[in-house]
Amino acid sequence: MQVDATPSLLRLPDGPIAKKQPNEPFYAIWNLLESVADPEIPVVNLREMGILRVVRQTATGLEVVITPTYSGCPAMSQMEDDVVNALSQAGVAARVLTQIAPAWSTDWMTAEGREKLRAYGIAPPHPSGCGTAAANVIQFASKKVAADATMTVLCPQCGSENTTETSHFGSTACKALYRCLSCLEPFDYFKPY
Amino acid sequence: MAAYFQDYLLHLADNAVILGQRNAQWCGHGPVIEEDLALANNSLDLIGQARLLYQHVATVRKDGKTSEDLLAYFRDVPDFKNYTLLELPHSTALTPTSSGDRDYAVTIGRNFLYSALMVLVWDALKSSADAQLAAIASKSLKETQYHLRHARDWLVRLGDGTDESHARMQAAINHLMPYTQEFFTPSVMETAVVKTGMGVDNRTLQADWNTLVDEALVQATLKRPAAGGFVTTGKTGIHSEHLGFVLAEMQSLARAHPEAVW
Numbered sequence: 001m002q003v004d005a006t007p008s009l010l011r012l013p014d015g016p017i018a019k020k021q022p023n024e025p026f027y028a029i030w031n032l033l034e035s036v037a038d039p040e041i042p043v044v045n046l047r048e049m050g051i052l053r054v055v056r057q058t059a060t061g062l063e064v065v066i067t068p069t070y071s072g073c074p075a076m077s078q079m080e081d082d083v084v085n086a087l088s089q090a091g092v093a094a095r096v097l098t099q100i101a102p103a104w105s106t107d108w109m110t111a112e113g114r115e116k117l118r119a120y121g122i123a124p125p126h127p128s129g130c131g132t133a134a135a136n137v138i139q140f141a142s143k144k145v146a147a148d149a150t151m152t153v154l155c156p157q158c159g160s161e162n163t164t165e166t167s168h169f170g171s172t173a174c175k176a177l178y179r180c181l182s183c184l185e186p187f188d189y190f191k192p193y
Numbered sequence: 194m195a196a197y198f199q200d201y202l203l204h205l206a207d208n209a210v211i212l213g214q215r216n217a218q219w220c221g222h223g224p225v226i227e228e229d230l231a232l233a234n235n236s237l238d239l240i241g242q243a244r245l246l247y248q249h250v251a252t253v254r255k256d257g258k259t260s261e262d263l264l265a266y267f268r269d270v271p272d273f274k275n276y277t278l279l280e281l282p283h284s285t286a287l288t289p290t291s292s293g294d295r296d297y298a299v300t301i302g303r304n305f306l307y308s309a310l311m312v313l314v315w316d317a318l319k320s321s322a323d324a325q326l327a328a329i330a331s332k333s334l335k336e337t338q339y340h341l342r343h344a345r346d347w348l349v350r351l352g353d354g355t356d357e358s359h360a361r362m363q364a365a366i367n368h369l370m371p372y373t374q375e376f377f378t379p380s381v382m383e384t385a386v387v388k389t390g391m392g393v394d395n396r397t398l399q400a401d402w403n404t405l406v407d408e409a410l411v412q413a414t415l416k417r418p419a420a421g422g423f424v425t426t427g428k429t430g431i432h433s434e435h436l437g438f439v440l441a442e443m444q445s446l447a448r449a450h451p452e453a454v455w
Contacts, residue, residue, distance in 0.1 A: 071332055072241025100245065101328030103335065128335075167227035168343045169234040173336075177227065193335050 012053045012065065012102060016110040019047070026055040029062070032090050036082050039075040040172055043120045046079060050108025053099070062087075062094040067104045069193070070173045106193045118156045121187055123178065126151065128192040153189050155180035165189075197385035199250055200274060201392050202326070203264070204382065204428050206246035207275035210265055211436070212307060213239030214443050215279065216300065224297050231343055235304070238336040245329045252325070266447035270436050274382075277425035278303060278372035280436040287364035290357055298358070298365035301347045306369060308341035309405040310376050313398040322390035345409050352413025363415050370420045376402070378424050 020030040033055075036046050046052040046066065054065035064083050068076050080096040087094045106125035109117075114124035152161045160182035167177040175188040217236040223229025247261035281303070283295040315337055318330035351362040377399050379387075386392030410417050425433070447453075 068241075068332075070238055070241060070336060071245055071329075072237035072239070074237070100332055101324075103328070103332040167231060168339060168346070169227070169231035171230070173234045173237050191339070 012067065012099060014102065014108075016050060016108055016113075017047055017052070018110070026057075029055045029064070029087065029092065029094070032086055032092070033064070033083060036079070036086050039078045039082065041117070041120070041122070043116045044109075044113045046083070048110045048113030048116065050104060050106075050110070050113075051079065052083075060095070062092065063097055064094050065097045065099055067099055069104050071100075072173065104193070106190065117190060121156050122175065123153050123156045123187060123189040125190045125192040126153075153178055155183060155185065156187055157185045158183040194385060194389060195253070197382045198323070198389070198391055199253055200382040201386045202246050202250045202253070203272075204274040206243045206250070206264070207273045208279055208307075208311075209239040209246065210243035210443075211273070211275040211439060212279040212303075213237075213243060214439055215281075215283070216304070218283065219295070219300065222295065228297075232300070235340055235343070238333075238340065242329070242333045242336070245332070249325050249329065262447060266444045270432055270440060271430040273432065273436060273440070274428045274430060275436075276307075276372070276375050277427035277433050278369065278375065279307065280427065280433060280439055281369075281372070282435055284365070284368065287368055288360050291361055291364075296361065296365060298351055298361040299368065301344050301351065302362065302365040302369045304340060305344035305348045305409065306373055306406070308337050308344055309409075310373075310395070310398070310402055311337045312341055312405075313401050314393055314395065317393040317398065321392070326391065341405075348409055348415075349413045352410070352415040359414065362413065366410070366415055367418045370418045371422050372425055374420050374424045375426070375428065380429050382428075 019034070020027050024030070030047070033047065033052060034045055036052075038044050038046060038049050038051070041049075049069070051066050051069065052064070053067055054063075056063050056065070064087075066076075066079060066083065076098065080098070083096050084094065105128050107128050109125070117124045153163050153165075154161060155163050155178075158180060160180055162181040163178050164181060165176060166179050166186065169175075170177045170188050174190060174193065176191050177186065178189045179186045213236040216232045216239070219229060219232040220236075221229065223232060243265070244261050247264045250264060251259040251261060281299075283297075284299040285294060285296075286292060287296060287299070312334060315330045315334035319327055319334065321327045321330065348362065351358040353359070354362075377395050379394065379396065383392060383394070387394045407417060427433070427436075
């Protein structure tokens, strides 16, 4: 993983990135990258996940900037390879830069990406609000907060609000395990980050 | 001054890598499968944080040969600057009823005490004068909040659980608390980086840490033990007898096959 040591030099866009239109810069490149899926959640692509941030021309060639989800996400080098491969198959040479600031947030997922997650059986994340202040942590732990309506996780199978957390950590760092008490199906919840 | 900043980055990185290695020892041995996964995920985050910090040291050093692997695998015990708390084993029998060589209460207690500190440290380091450290802090804060939530929930569940789980959680906290004195005892390296605005003085976080700890212990029906006695010195490179065993396990593959790739 190559990490930019001077994050202040490159300002990344904040928020979700909409699908590019043909009149926009680097449309052909963005369009090619639409086919690059998240290695662990293959129903969404890197743009929909908010991982793909910038395509730009530099003095040394075309550069694609991505940002890691979690610091230790083991799929990052796979994503770099997938981006390079997708472009080289179309005869485009590019280098991939991984930049960590500003930090990725689940708020950067597109609405389309969230719907795809839900259809795939993963409850999409609530607005994050996390990472703002350490004070948030105190609220985190109380079971009473979990019962708060704003924290309710809807079952992606039957839509029921009657769900319960089985474990804070699921099959990957970005997900928690939940169980629906109505249809009794277990499911993953993509944690707000 | 630059050397102190590198030492500070190594201190933060070594904390993460050593606790990551310790927690990974539960992989395949968790008390329930959800906890097995939780600890593996916790390790993954910590090792990810350590990588970012080691890479930053390599960038700052600019000697063309320092790499994250060199820093993690080819330094020895006196070079590591982690808190002594983090290198301790998952412990032996602390109560008459515990058996085996791993006590989950110790794992939970340590993760709780350390995560409660680190949410405050990372939050403060978001405004570090060093832009890359500030970036790493913003990212690490989000992950550490989850670690704290996980550890705190189990602390309460075990403390306010059965007589047995209560006794073992209390014994674990009694065992671990003295090591937290090291968090708030400044070293030369920390004092230097606080002056440059790159690091944080942990003593300014101590009141908030006490609040986090006290509230959780009350909810867990546990008593807060006095944290007196010897103040450990891991962050200055003087460690307990346990770190050598952690490093032997962690570094043996890289040292047997230097620069191997797959």
